[in-house]
Amino acid sequence: MNNEIMRKIPKIDEVLQEQCLFEYIKELPKALVLDSIREEIANLRNEISKADDSYVLDYDKLLANILSKIQKKKQLSIRKVINATGTVIHTNLGRSKLSYEASKAALNSATSYSNLEYDLSKGSRGLRHSHVEYILKKLTGMEAAMVVNNNAAATMLTLSAMGYGKEMIVSRGELVEIGGSFRIPDIMKQSGCSLKEIGTTNKTKLSDYELAIDDEKTAALMKVHTSNYKIVGFTEDVSLDELVKLGEEKSIPVIYDMGSGLLIDLSKYGLSEPTVLDAVNSGIDLALFSGDKLLGGPQCGIIIGKAIFIDKLKKHPLARALRIDKMTLASLEVTLRTYLDEDKAKDEIPTLKMITSKPETIKTKAEKLEQELNLIDGVSAEVVETKDQIGGGSAPTTYLDGYGVSIVHNKLTPEKIERKLRSFRIPIIARINKDKLIFVLRTVDDDEIEVIKDAIKEL
Numbered sequence: 001m002n003n004e005i006m007r008k009i010p011k012i013d014e015v016l017q018e019q020c021l022f023e024y025i026k027e028l029p030k031a032l033v034l035d036s037i038r039e040e041i042a043n044l045r046n047e048i049s050k051a052d053d054s055y056v057l058d059y060d061k062l063l064a065n066i067l068s069k070i071q072k073k074k075q076l077s078i079r080k081v082i083n084a085t086g087t088v089i090h091t092n093l094g095r096s097k098l099s100y101e102a103s104k105a106a107l108n109s110a111t112s113y114s115n116l117e118y119d120l121s122k123g124s125r126g127l128r129h130s131h132v133e134y135i136l137k138k139l140t141g142m143e144a145a146m147v148v149n150n151n152a153a154a155t156m157l158t159l160s161a162m163g164y165g166k167e168m169i170v171s172r173g174e175l176v177e178i179g180g181s182f183r184i185p186d187i188m189k190q191s192g193c194s195l196k197e198i199g200t201t202n203k204t205k206l207s208d209y210e211l212a213i214d215d216e217k218t219a220a221l222m223k224v225h226t227s228n229y230k231i232v233g234f235t236e237d238v239s240l241d242e243l244v245k246l247g248e249e250k251s252i253p254v255i256y257d258m259g260s261g262l263l264i265d266l267s268k269y270g271l272s273e274p275t276v277l278d279a280v281n282s283g284i285d286l287a288l289f290s291g292d293k294l295l296g297g298p299q300c301g302i303i304i305g306k307a308i309f310i311d312k313l314k315k316h317p318l319a320r321a322l323r324i325d326k327m328t329l330a331s332l333e334v335t336l337r338t339y340l341d342e343d344k345a346k347d348e349i350p351t352l353k354m355i356t357s358k359p360e361t362i363k364t365k366a367e368k369l370e371q372e373l374n375l376i377d378g379v380s381a382e383v384v385e386t387k388d389q390i391g392g393g394s395a396p397t398t399y400l401d402g403y404g405v406s407i408v409h410n411k412l413t414p415e416k417i418e419r420k421l422r423s424f425r426i427p428i429i430a431r432i433n434k435d436k437l438i439f440v441l442r443t444v445d446d447d448e449i450e451v452i453k454d455a456i457k458e459l
């Protein structure tokens with residue numbers, strides 16, 4: 001053992017006396033400075049324990065490591081990153097960006113009191129849901145609406161309120177796993193509802209639903225949009241219209257988990273997802289969708305439907321546990337209001353703007369970045385065509401035509417550059433494709449092009 005060397009390791013108090021640390025102690029809470037010192041001393045101890053007798057303790061290196069650890073701890077954990085992947089609703093990067101106006105509303109509601117649950121005309125307690133119910137009814141034509149924490153919560157609440165102790169009929173082709181532990185059969189179980197699976201993976205017929213209906217046990221028929229996969233080939237499923245008709249005949253509610261809340265038709269941009277209006281026009285009883293996927297708002301789960309069912313949901317004890325917070329509510333209201341003017345929505349809601357961007361516009365951005373990067377020594381950049389994805393588990397088979405800039409560096413491999421970019425002061429997340437690093441421009445703002453240029457310069 002290197003006991004001799006171990007004894008030379010400085011004490012925390014000694015390190016704290018170092019002049020070079022003083023300025024940091026002013027900027028960073030002392031507890032975090034102490035953590036940095038402790039962690040680096042532990043690393044050093046570990047290194048020494050593995051080394052042989054020739055090991056020489058390098059005090060300056062220890063200090064340098066401590067300083068760099070302190071620098072890291074100065075940064076907040078959740079930070080802005082640049083999304084140069086071209087995937088618009090990138091779940092790992094926070095899904096949708098809010099519009100500027102929506103973000104301002106979130107800020108205002110966070111930094112002041114508000115009439116969140118206060119009826120200003122009556123001077124008494126008001127309802128949280130009321131703030132967006134009006135606009136949701138107006139946009140969708142549905143009788144009632146409410147909003148909860150996310151669409152997973154909306155599903156959980158709906159199943160609990162509508163199906164507790166009873167059966168929910170779902171096609172085997174629609175037993176979706178959204179990600180993590182969110183699987184329709186598991187959510188059913190959690191909600192105290194039993195799942196009645198019908199049909200097969202590739203084919204489900206209307207008669208399958210009919211045969212499964214039981215006057216006593218059936219709570220509802222449920223359709224789940226297979227957002228993140230497509231079954232192709234020898235397939236058959238029951239359309240929403242047919243299902244709703246069957247529900248009406250048998251007086252059984254029909255519930256539709258839509259996943260993405262696409263409020264406007266984007267088929268001319270190559271996106272053939274069902275819209276909320278399609279669901280409403282079918283005569284559905286309850287429809288659920290996310291706020292931060294194709295709708296382009298904050299994380300939340302929106303439930304629209306017939307008033308008798310929405311009332312039941314609002315009164316359920318889980319509604320309180322899953323409720324939406326004031327910042328989300330404020331930014332959602334602004335986002336939804338933007339939809340009153342469709343062109344404005346496409347221009348101001350970042351998710352819609354990025355999806356509907358013209359390839360020429362993206363190409364112009366790519367050309368600008370290409371020029372900037374080619375001015376840097378050792379770098380050669382080239383504009384390339386890309387196929388960009390929607391992301392967020394939406395429209396998995398849709399690829400949007402876009403542009404990017406691929407770069408090669410005379411000394412660094414793409415993997416090495418990719419790693420360095422991730423640790424840049426504003427981390428940049430790029431794509432690697434066939435030995436080249438690509439910045440995909442659909443999801444990059446104009447002012448972020450400068451940051452990418454700086455990052456490559458500093459490689």
Ligand SMILES: *Cc1c(COP(=O)(O)O)cnc(C)c1O
Pocket residue numbers: 150151152153155176178224225226227228257258259260289290291300301392393
């Ligand atoms: C995304 C999705 C969900 C989950 O929505 P979150 O808002 O992420 O909780 C549920 N159902 C479907 C069909 C989805 O696509």
